Amino acid sequence: MTRAAAGVPRCAPRGKRGAVATSGFAYHRPTTLREAWRLLAEHPGAALLAGGTDLLVRIRARELQPSAVVSLRSIPELAGAAAERGGGLRLGAATPVADLLRRATVVRRYPLLAQALRVMASPQIRNVATLGGNLCNASPCADTAPPLLAYEARVELRSARGRRELPLEEFFRGPGTTARRASEILTAVRLPAPPPGARVLFHKQRRVHLDLALASVAVLLRLQGTTCRRARLAAGSVGPTPLRLRAVERFLEGRILTEEVAVEAGRLAATAVSPITDLRSTADWRRRIVEVRVRRALVELAGLERAGGAP
Amino acid sequence: MKPRKTGRGPATEPRASARGHTPRASGKRPTTTTSTTTTTLVELVVNGAKVEVPVEATDRLLDVLRGPLGLTGTKEGCGAGECGACTVLVDGRAVNACLYPAREIEGRAVTTIEGLGEPSGALSDVQQAFVERGAIQCGFCSPGMILAATALLAEHPEPTDEQIRDGLVGNLCRCTGYVQIVEAVRTAAARRAGGGTR
Ligand SMILES: Cc1cc2nc3c(=O)[nH]c(=O)nc-3n(C[C@H](O)[C@H](O)[C@H](O)COP(=O)(O)OP(=O)(O)OC[C@H]3O[C@@H](n4cnc5c(N)ncnc54)[C@H](O)[C@@H]3O)c2cc1C
Ligand code: FES
Ligand code: FES
Numbered sequence: 358m359t360r361a362a363a364g365v366p367r368c369a370p371r372g373k374r375g376a377v378a379t380s381g382f383a384y385h386r387p388t389t390l391r392e393a394w395r396l397l398a399e400h401p402g403a404a405l406l407a408g409g410t411d412l413l414v415r416i417r418a419r420e421l422q423p424s425a426v427v428s429l430r431s432i433p434e435l436a437g438a439a440a441e442r443g444g445g446l447r448l449g450a451a452t453p454v455a456d457l458l459r460r461a462t463v464v465r466r467y468p469l470l471a472q473a474l475r476v477m478a479s480p481q482i483r484n485v486a487t488l489g490g491n492l493c494n495a496s497p498c499a500d501t502a503p504p505l506l507a508y509e510a511r512v513e514l515r516s517a518r519g520r521r522e523l524p525l526e527e528f529f530r531g532p533g534t535t536a537r538r539a540s541e542i543l544t545a546v547r548l549p550a551p552p553p554g555a556r557v558l559f560h561k562q563r564r565v566h567l568d569l570a571l572a573s574v575a576v577l578l579r580l581q582g583t584t585c586r587r588a589r590l591a592a593g594s595v596g597p598t599p600l601r602l603r604a605v606e607r608f609l610e611g612r613i614l615t616e617e618v619a620v621e622a623g624r625l626a627a628t629a630v631s632p633i634t635d636l637r638s639t640a641d642w643r644r645r646i647v648e649v650r651v652r653r654a655l656v657e658l659a660g661l662e663r664a665g666g667a668p
Numbered sequence: 669m670k671p672r673k674t675g676r677g678p679a680t681e682p683r684a685s686a687r688g689h690t691p692r693a694s695g696k697r698p699t700t701t702t703s704t705t706t707t708t709l710v711e712l713v714v715n716g717a718k719v720e721v722p723v724e725a726t727d728r729l730l731d732v733l734r735g736p737l738g739l740t741g742t743k744e745g746c747g748a749g750e751c752g753a754c755t756v757l758v759d760g761r762a763v764n765a766c767l768y769p770a771r772e773i774e775g776r777a778v779t780t781i782e783g784l785g786e787p788s789g790a791l792s793d794v795q796q797a798f799v800e801r802g803a804i805q806c807g808f809c810s811p812g813m814i815l816a817a818t819a820l821l822a823e824h825p826e827p828t829d830e831q832i833r834d835g836l837v838g839n840l841c842r843c844t845g846y847v848q849i850v851e852a853v854r855t856a857a858a859r860r861a862g863g864g865t866r
Contacts, residue, residue, distance in 0.1 A: 384725035384771045413767050414748050430772055479838025482749055484761045566837040
């Protein structure tokens with residue numbers, strides 16, 4: 358059901374009863390970034406581990422056989438969140454999701470992100486799973502991605518040789534692939550100041566609670582009266598990477614929001630995505646979900662509901 | 669190679685503070701440990717007792733609990749984070765012991781189902797409520813379910829039904845149909861609020 362769809366067999370073949378892997382790996386716990394970079398250079402077959410909730414499942418399913426595991430959990434620079442000049446927020450890449458949800462700044466100022474974090478996995482997973490792991494794993498259904506795209510987040514990558522930053526949109530390259538170089542560690546996610554007065558809604562379509570998203574939609578709107586001043590939309594599980602729906606944004610901005618406009622925006626969104634059919638759902642149905650959920654989000658956020666409106 | 673039993677199993681030791689919310693064990697954080705050898709000695713607190721166990725690089729917390737520590741109350745169902753049978757508390761927070769690298773447990777405090785009741789053998793309030801409400805049938809999910817419920821009540825002392833369900837989404841039960849489990853958590857919460865038995 359859930360993991361099977363992500364290419365992980367439900368009943369992972371068991372090797373040596375108990376242990377994570379049969380092949381064996383060395384386990385390293387660096388306490389500084391410098392040491393972590395050195396370990397990455399020394400062990401070309403090494404895997405970085407933050408929460409381990411993706412990595413360990415994949416190692417156990419023998420999709421990966423790293424020669425070494427380099428844990429990011431004891432590196433203080435990667436944990437926590439800090440306000441930035443200009444009103445933004447910097448989130449340490451290895452901060453567990455549950456810790457982010459305990460921060461008033463995250464919950465109050467970035468409610469779209471908080472909505473997505475709350476419906477991620479289970480409490481047990483949220484206590485260890487990290488933002489950085491969710492993004493570096495680069496699953497099209499990563500729950501944190503659509504809200505972060507809507508907030509126009511940037512990711513900070515650092516290696517022994519230096520530091521670079523790029524928009525999250527450019528970080529995702531395809532299912533499971535990112536712009537991260539092997540020598541780099543994702544150190545932080547940087548959120549610009551949230552647009553004042555923004556209304557937000559995250560919708561995750563799933564069958565049962567613990568499911569990964571079959572499709573997800575994140576919508577951020579800033580209205581002036583009934584005119585849309587700013588629209589940011591993104592969708593998950595409907596393309597090779599999480600997608601920002603720029604065509605819909607362009608269509609909405611400057612327009613007076615009516616039910617017809619919401620319907621048209623939904624249609625546009627459906628044509629902007631490129632879902633596939635897999636174990637969990639079909640391409641057609643996913644497209645339909647995006648259409649309906651974008652429309653309903655706009656109707657709800659702009660307060661357009663009235664009796665007998667569009668279904 | 670499995671690590672050997674340490675003979676210092678916490679199950680038989682007096683439990684100082686075995687009630688779920690053990691503070692993080694103080695003391696030095698480990699300096700960088702670079703182990704290319706397979707076995708490392710790791711120090712942790714289990715159900716209130718300080719122990720030292722040999723840990724292999726590939727071990728999960730689950731392996732250490734059920735192996736050298738002999739605490740077989742923690743179950744393995746899926747081994748992949750889906751079922752919650754392996755749920756334990758680390759520094760008071762619920763985690764899946766099947767996805768927790770054993771090496772990361774250094775210096776932390778773990779509570780397993782064996783550490784929830786009183787040293788006298790009396791059950792914790794959550795355990796007691798599970799028994800009374802018929803929230804246990806085969807019992808395989810119960811240790812994990814009870815620890816998840818214990819963490820849930822620590823965070824939401826007066827949970828709504830929705831909060832109870834949200835708090836237990838990571839725990840599967842093939843027997844009860846969940847209704848009795850939700851009732852048991854509600855019962856435990858009501859008793860705490862009413863100043864009942866603990
Ligand atoms: C039962 C279950 C349910 C789940 N449900 C959901 C869900 O609802 N929604 C969802 O989005 N995900 C879900 N997941 C997937 C997973 O929990 C998340 O993707 C999580 O955020 C991964 O974070 P982590 O810290 O555990 O990553 P890890 O497993 O530690 O790492 C994942 C990948 O990223 C790399 N990596 C991690 N951190 C960094 C870094 N700082 N720099 C560079 N590379 C790094 C690792 O090398 C690895 O390749 C679920 C997983 C399980 C087991
Ligand atoms: S055994 Fe750990 S979640 Fe199933
Ligand atoms: S009582 Fe049998 S699985 Fe829950």
